[in-house]
Amino acid sequence: MSLLVAKNVVRQFEVYETKAGLAGAIAGLFQRRTPKIVRAVDDLSFSIEPGEVLGLIGANGAGKSTIVKMATGIIRPTSGSIELFGTDPFKHRIQAAQQYGVVFGQRSQLWWDLSPHETFRALISIYDLEEASASKQIAFLVDVLELKDFLNTPVRQLSLGQRVRCDIAAALIHEPRLIFLDEPTVGVDVLGKERLREHIRLINQERKVSVLLTSHEMADIERLCHRVIVIDKGRLAFSGALESLRETFGRERQMILELREAPGDLSLSSGTVSKREGNKVTIVFEAGKQSAPEILAEVARQYEVLDFHIREMPIDQVISAMYQRQQQARAAESVVRA
Amino acid sequence: MTRALSRYGVFVKLAIQNKMSFRADFWAGIGEALLTFCLGIYLWRAIYAGREELAGMSYVDMTTYLIVAALVRGALSGSPIAAIGSAYMSGANAADMLKPLSYPMIILAREAAEFALHLLFRGLPVFFAGVAFVPFHVPEFVSLPLFCVSLCFAFLLNFLLQFLVAQLVVYIHTWSGLTRFWAILVTFSTGALVPLPFFPPLLRDVLYCLPFHGMFYTPVTIFRGTPPEVSPLAELIASATTLPATAAMVLEQAAWCGVLALLAQAAWRCSSQRFMAQGG
Amino acid sequence: MLRARTPAQALASTLRCYWEMQSMNVRSRLSYARDTWLESLLFMIQQFAGLMLLWVIFTRVRTIAGWSLPEMAFLYALQILSMSLYRLMFQGVRDTTALVAQGTFDMILTKPRHPLLLLTCRRSNTNGLADLVFGIAVLLSASARMDFVWTVERVLLLFLFVVSANVLIIGLMTAQAAISFWLIRFTALHDIIMAVREFTFYPLSIYGAGIRILMYTAIPLAFASYIPAAVLLGKDDIPFEWWIAPPLVALACLMGAIGVFQLGLRSYKSTGS
Numbered sequence: 070m071s072l073l074v075a076k077n078v079v080r081q082f083e084v085y086e087t088k089a090g091l092a093g094a095i096a097g098l099f100q101r102r103t104p105k106i107v108r109a110v111d112d113l114s115f116s117i118e119p120g121e122v123l124g125l126i127g128a129n130g131a132g133k134s135t136i137v138k139m140a141t142g143i144i145r146p147t148s149g150s151i152e153l154f155g156t157d158p159f160k161h162r163i164q165a166a167q168q169y170g171v172v173f174g175q176r177s178q179l180w181w182d183l184s185p186h187e188t189f190r191a192l193i194s195i196y197d198l199e200e201a202s203a204s205k206q207i208a209f210l211v212d213v214l215e216l217k218d219f220l221n222t223p224v225r226q227l228s229l230g231q232r233v234r235c236d237i238a239a240a241l242i243h244e245p246r247l248i249f250l251d252e253p254t255v256g257v258d259v260l261g262k263e264r265l266r267e268h269i270r271l272i273n274q275e276r277k278v279s280v281l282l283t284s285h286e287m288a289d290i291e292r293l294c295h296r297v298i299v300i301d302k303g304r305l306a307f308s309g310a311l312e313s314l315r316e317t318f319g320r321e322r323q324m325i326l327e328l329r330e331a332p333g334d335l336s337l338s339s340g341t342v343s344k345r346e347g348n349k350v351t352i353v354f355e356a357g358k359q360s361a362p363e364i365l366a367e368v369a370r371q372y373e374v375l376d377f378h379i380r381e382m383p384i385d386q387v388i389s390a391m392y393q394r395q396q397q398a399r400a401a402e403s404v405v406r407a
Numbered sequence: 408m409t410r411a412l413s414r415y416g417v418f419v420k421l422a423i424q425n426k427m428s429f430r431a432d433f434w435a436g437i438g439e440a441l442l443t444f445c446l447g448i449y450l451w452r453a454i455y456a457g458r459e460e461l462a463g464m465s466y467v468d469m470t471t472y473l474i475v476a477a478l479v480r481g482a483l484s485g486s487p488i489a490a491i492g493s494a495y496m497s498g499a500n501a502a503d504m505l506k507p508l509s510y511p512m513i514i515l516a517r518e519a520a521e522f523a524l525h526l527l528f529r530g531l532p533v534f535f536a537g538v539a540f541v542p543f544h545v546p547e548f549v550s551l552p553l554f555c556v557s558l559c560f561a562f563l564l565n566f567l568l569q570f571l572v573a574q575l576v577v578y579i580h581t582w583s584g585l586t587r588f589w590a591i592l593v594t595f596s597t598g599a600l601v602p603l604p605f606f607p608p609l610l611r612d613v614l615y616c617l618p619f620h621g622m623f624y625t626p627v628t629i630f631r632g633t634p635p636e637v638s639p640l641a642e643l644i645a646s647a648t649t650l651p652a653t654a655a656m657v658l659e660q661a662a663w664c665g666v667l668a669l670l671a672q673a674a675w676r677c678s679s680q681r682f683m684a685q686g687g
Numbered sequence: 688m689l690r691a692r693t694p695a696q697a698l699a700s701t702l703r704c705y706w707e708m709q710s711m712n713v714r715s716r717l718s719y720a721r722d723t724w725l726e727s728l729l730f731m732i733q734q735f736a737g738l739m740l741l742w743v744i745f746t747r748v749r750t751i752a753g754w755s756l757p758e759m760a761f762l763y764a765l766q767i768l769s770m771s772l773y774r775l776m777f778q779g780v781r782d783t784t785a786l787v788a789q790g791t792f793d794m795i796l797t798k799p800r801h802p803l804l805l806l807t808c809r810r811s812n813t814n815g816l817a818d819l820v821f822g823i824a825v826l827l828s829a830s831a832r833m834d835f836v837w838t839v840e841r842v843l844l845l846f847l848f849v850v851s852a853n854v855l856i857i858g859l860m861t862a863q864a865a866i867s868f869w870l871i872r873f874t875a876l877h878d879i880i881m882a883v884r885e886f887t888f889y890p891l892s893i894y895g896a897g898i899r900i901l902m903y904t905a906i907p908l909a910f911a912s913y914i915p916a917a918v919l920l921g922k923d924d925i926p927f928e929w930w931i932a933p934p935l936v937a938l939a940c941l942m943g944a945i946g947v948f949q950l951g952l953r954s955y956k957s958t959g960s
Contacts, residue, residue, distance in 0.1 A: 143796045144955075166799040178794050182715040194707040195798055195805075197700050223718070435875025442882040445898065446889075453752045453893035454744060461747050581722055587729045591736050606743055 070155075071116040072247045072279055073140055078149035080110040080135050080303075109135040111303040112149070117247065117281055122273050124294035124311070125283040132303040133283040137249050140281070141171055154246075167196065170240030174252035177224070177236050184221045185235040189242055196243040203242060210238040213275065214268050230261030234268060241272065247279045254289055266292040287381060301392055318391045323380040324352045324364060329373040336371070340364045348375075415508065415516040422520035433528070436484070440533045444477040447600070448541055462604040463635040471544040472602055474537035475627045479558065480599060481530030483565050483622065485521035487514060488589055491573040492582020495682060504683055511675055515566060522562045550632040553653055557626040560660035564621045567667035574674045577681040598624030604636045615639055618663040625660055629653045701804060708808035709776065716813050727817040734767055734821050737888070752893045758920055759889070760829035765912040766888055768822035769852030775815025777807045777857045783864035784874050787955075803861070803948060841919060844930060848915035851937040855911050858940035861948055868951030880906060887912050892924055910936040 083104035109132045117123050127133050138144050139151055142158030142165050151158060158165035179188045193203045211217055214234045219227055224235070233253055240248050250269065254262045270293055272278055284290055290297055290311065297314055299307035307314055324340070328348050335342055340354035354364055361379060368374060382390075451473065455466045464472065491514060494500040504510050537543070546554075572589055576582050593599060596619040603611055603624050614620055615638040628634035637645070637652045638659065645655035692700065716723050738760060745756040754762070783806055786792040795805045826845075830837065863876045883906045891899055891913045902909040910933040917925035 138793060141793075141797050143793045162796065163799045163801075166797055169797075171794075171797045173794065176791050176794060180711060180715060182718050183711060187711055187714075191708055191711055194700075194704045195800055197704070197799075435879055439875070439878050439882045442879070443885065446882075446886055449894045449898070450751075450889055453889070454748055456748075456751075458748075579722070579725070581726075584722070584726050584729050587726075587733055591729070591733050594733075594736050594740065601740055601743055605747060607746055610743075 071118055072154060073117040073281070074150075074152045075116070075136075075140070076114050076150045078110055078113045078136075078139060078146045078151060079108065080132075080139060080144070081147045082107045082109055108303050110139070110146070110300075113300070113303070113305050114149075115298050115305065115308060117279050119246065119279055120273070120277045121295045122269075122280040122282060122293050124290040124297035125281060125300065126285065126287075126290055126297055127283075127300035128285060131300045133300055134251060135303075136300070137171070137251050137281070137283060141165070141169065141249060167243065168245055168247070170243070170245040170248035172233070172236045172240045172248065172250050172253055174233070174250075174255045177232055178239055179224045179232065179235055181225050182223055184223055185216065185227075185238070186220045188224070188235070188239055192239055192242050198243055202244075206242055206244055207238075210241055213271050214238050215264075228261070230257045230265065233257060233261075233265060237265075237268065237272070241276075241278065244276075245278065247281070250280060250282045252283055252285070254284065254286060262288070269293055299391065306391055306395070318394075320355045320357055321382045321390070322354055322356050322361070323382070324354065324361060325378055325380065326350050326352070326365075326368055326374055327376040328368075329375055332372050335368065337364065337367055339367075415512060418513055418516040419520040422517040436525075437529055437532055440477065440481050440484075440529045441536060443480070444473065444533050444537060447473045447477070448537075462602070464602065464604060467542045467544055468631070468635065469602075470537075470541045471631060472627055474534060474541060474543060475630045476599055476623060477537060478526075478530040478534040479561060479623055479626055481533055482522055482526035482558065483562065484525040484529060485518050486586065487518050487566055487569040488573045488582060488585050490514060490517065491570070492576045492585055495576050496580070496582060500682060510679070510682070511570065511671070514570070518566050519562070526558075544631060546630055547632045550629060550653060553657060554626060554630045557629045557657050557660060560657065560664055561622045561626045563664045564618060564660060564667065567664065567671050568618065568622075570671050571667065571674055574678045577678050592619060593622075596620065597622045598627070602627075602635075612639070618667065621656075621660040621663055625656045629656060701800075704800065705804060705808060708805075709811050712808065712811035713813070716811060723813055727814055730814045730817045731821050734818075738763060738825065752890045753922075754890050755833075757829045757832040758916075760825055761833070761835075761920060762890065762912060762916040763888060764822045764825035764829060765848070765852070765916050766884075767818050767825070768849045769911040770856050771815045771818035771822060772850070772853035773815070773856045773860065774812040774818060776811065777853075777860070778812045778815070779807045779809035780857070780860050780864050781877065782806060782809055784867040784877075787867045792955075802952065803945070806864070835920070844915075844919060847930075848919075848933055851933040852911035852915065855907065855933070855937035855940050858937065858942075858944040859906065859908075860944075861941070862944035865944065865948040865951040868955045880908075884908055884911075890917075907936050907940065 084107050085104050113132075113136065115123075125133050125136060135144075139146050140153060140158065142153070142160075142162045145159040153165050154168050156164065179185055180191070189207050192198075193200065211220060214237060216231075216234060216238060219231055224232060227235070237248075237250070237253070253269075254265055257265060266289060269280060269282070273280055273293075280293070282289065282293060294311050296309065297307070297311050298305060299314065307318075323343070326349065328350065331348055332345070332350055335350065337352065339359040340352045342350060343353045344351040350368075352364060352368070354361070365374070365377060448470065451469050452466075455461060455469065459465060461469075491500075494503070500510070503513050506513070569589060572585055573582070575585060579585075596614050596617055598620050599622075603614060603620055606614065620638065632653070634652060634656070637656065640662075641652060641655040641659045644650065644658050645652050648655070648658075650658070741756065741759055741763065744751075745759075749755070751759065780803065783792070786795070786806075792802075795802045798805055829835075859880055860877070863880060866876055883901065886894065886898060886902060887908045891902060891909055894902075899909075902913075914925055914929055914933055916922075918927060918930050921927075
């Protein structure tokens with residue numbers, strides 16, 4: 070049985086725009102402003118199964134946070150239905166809250182001036198847990214998330230990575246079967262991100278906790294998710310296994326090279342030059358089909374390379390590439406039909 | 408010079424726009440000012456209870472005092488301490504400090520904008536409401552320009568004093584205590600709630616030696632034209648220069664502004680390093 | 688981990704939760720011990736400055752509206768006590784406005800507890816203790832100056848009045864916090880309530896009809912300090928039977944405020960995408 074089922078969910082917001090400039094500001098004091106209707110989520114359907122990690126990908130503003138808020142019962146869908154553990158999370162908020170955990174990446178639920186340990190103890194009484202089993206769970210979490218070193222340090226003295234780990238632990242104290250991780254790696258250093266992903270993976274595997282992971286970083290998704298859904302402007306753009314997403318849309322890479330002198334003609338047997346800027350040149354190629362070392366060698370044969378780095382395609386581009394192709398497919402379809 | 412002004416002018420404009428964007432806060436600010444004014448009127452009416460005069464001020468003197476005090480209080484509603492303190496604690500000051508402009512001047516520009524706004528949209532409405540409903544001594548026209556000058560000096564005094572107090576935030580790491588401390592000072596020593604002539608002689612003399620009365624008592628009584636009482640320093644200036652008492656009081660304000668400006672510069676030089684360290 | 692609960696168990700669980708969280712808050716404040724003491728000290732000095740201003744006025748007059756200086760101090764003390772318990776134990780409710788504006792209120796909705804409980808537990812303002820200490824001190828010294836004897840009946844009445852006043856303030860603040868569900872960033876209502884509260888530092892008989900109607904109905908702060916003072920001091924304009932009014936008004940206000948809060952929650956739309 071699915072843990073979470075969303076069917077044809079729509080969510081609209083009213084947005085009031087402020088007029089620009091000084092005159093507009095003064096006018097705003099006296100006039101009622103008319104709202105603009107924005108569809109943050111549009112006809113979305115998906116589900117989360119027990120034991121899986123579902124990635125929710127989308128650019129900023131695509132509607133990811135809104136989805137999490139509806140799934141946790143904070144706001145109600147304008148239309149459509151959401152069922153969490155078989156009940157409407159909005160109608161039965163307290164009951165639902167007892168069964169899921171949530172970590173909002175940029176905001177912490179820990180008491181700022183006290184140690185994480187104290188927050189854990191407070192959560193025992195907030196969730197009305199049994200002392201014995203809660204202590205066992207806390208011990209397990211401290212072990213898996215490696216919190217022992219700073220368990221008794223005030224939260225305000227922790228690094229962001231350490232704090233996020235404690236937040237994840239705090240979200241799991243009451244042994245929920247599903248947790249929502251909303252952009253948990255934002256702002257964490259590269260090494261910290263790696264460790265966080267490893268920790269999340271362990272939790273999912275050891276305790277079979279399902280995870281809904283929102284992120285706009287491909288690396289998070291690649292490391293952790295079994296399945297992904299891609300949201301674009303509130304709509305479902307892709308749903309399926311991670312491999313197919315990567316296969317289909319995420320292959321493009323950019324190699325940015327810094328040469329000793331501005332290059333003239335550059336002949337390449339694979340890859341295409343997408344940008345030139347003084348001494349720097351950007352070459353676009355397809356991972357898997359074209360080899361980065363070969364391209365590098367080819368350029369080096371023609372010009373002296375001082376430095377280079379390789380960039381993955383940013384998620385926004387992956388999505389717009391996907392959207393473009395879908396649009397093309399739809400256009401082609403209508404041509405065929407006509 | 409004009410270029411420098413226009414650079415800071417941006418901050419003025421942005422501050423005005425920012426303030427205006429919170430419509431409900433705006434109207435409530437006026438409401439609060441009106442309530443405080445009403446309180447003063449009712450209280451002093453009960454205190455006078457039909458008496459002709461108290462501490463050298465007649466009842467109408469008192470109501471006039473309250474009306475003009477409401478005007479000044481409205482105009483000085485801004486809080487440099489809160490602005491500086493909260494920016495420091497949240498690190499928001501970093502953005503301002505990295506600009507190629509003087510940080511204190513940026514704050515001054517913002518506070519000047521707030522002063523103008525509050526004067527127009529809080530001070531004046533309450534003032535006119537007061538004039539309409541409460542007995543009021545119409546001032547001689549001559550004293551009005553002097554009053555305007557005095558009001559500007561009052562703003563500067565308020566700013567400089569609050570700026571100095573705000574420096575302490577780098578040492579005690581909290582600014583809500585500072586606003587409370589400032590409120591205590593203002594309650595007691597500016598003549599905002601109780602005019603200085605009411606204070607017992609010893610206390611009064613001490614208060615006249617401090618700059619605070621220049622923020623309220625001085626401009627409010629200058630408006631009237633003939634102050635019931637003048638500070639010793641102003642009397643000194645008056646007798647030395649044969650200027651009328653009101654002009655002397657303005658000079659006293661100016662003198663304090665000068666002294667405080669020097670102090671503020673010195674203090675800023677000491678603490679600006681620590682200000683920068685915290686931000687960002 | 689759901690446990691079926693009887694109402695009694697639910698209440699016990701709520702109280703236990705409240706106790707645990709407020710203990711954490713107090714400990715949190717104590718971790719800044721020096722700042723906490725400093726702030727409380729400043730707080731008391733501020734209250735004292737208000738009293739000093741009164742004293743200055745009374746160097747010129749004997750009475751204000753028939754109230755002598757000790758009687759005014761008595762009223763002042765009750766006024767201070769009327770917010771002491773609220774500050775100490777329930778002031779967290781004030782954060783609602785800020786949390787809603789920042790979008791952080793959602794975190795409170797992801798917990799299996801009523802938001803009001805979690806809000807009130809967010810902080811403990813130890814200045815409330817300073818209020819209690821200072822208020823009682825002024826009360827005692829004012830009553831000494833007046834030869835006011837504290838009989839058992841009067842002590843019980845005082846206890847009832849202080850608790851009712853705080854309940855009333857809690858209600859007002861909760862209602863004020865609830866407004867932020869509809870009007871985001873409307874901190875001004877809190878300031879207006881505090882401005883009206885300034886009026887209750889003085890006997891209500893000095894005000895015009897309009898203000899008095901306001902203080903007895905829309906923002907019924909008259910019941911927080913003036914009526915209790917008048918009843919205890921035996922003032923002519925308030926008959927003794929009115930002693931029942933403060934607790935009743937306080938309860939009604941609290942119930943109404945919780946109702947408004949529930950309405951606000953329902954219409955809450957979180958900010959952000």
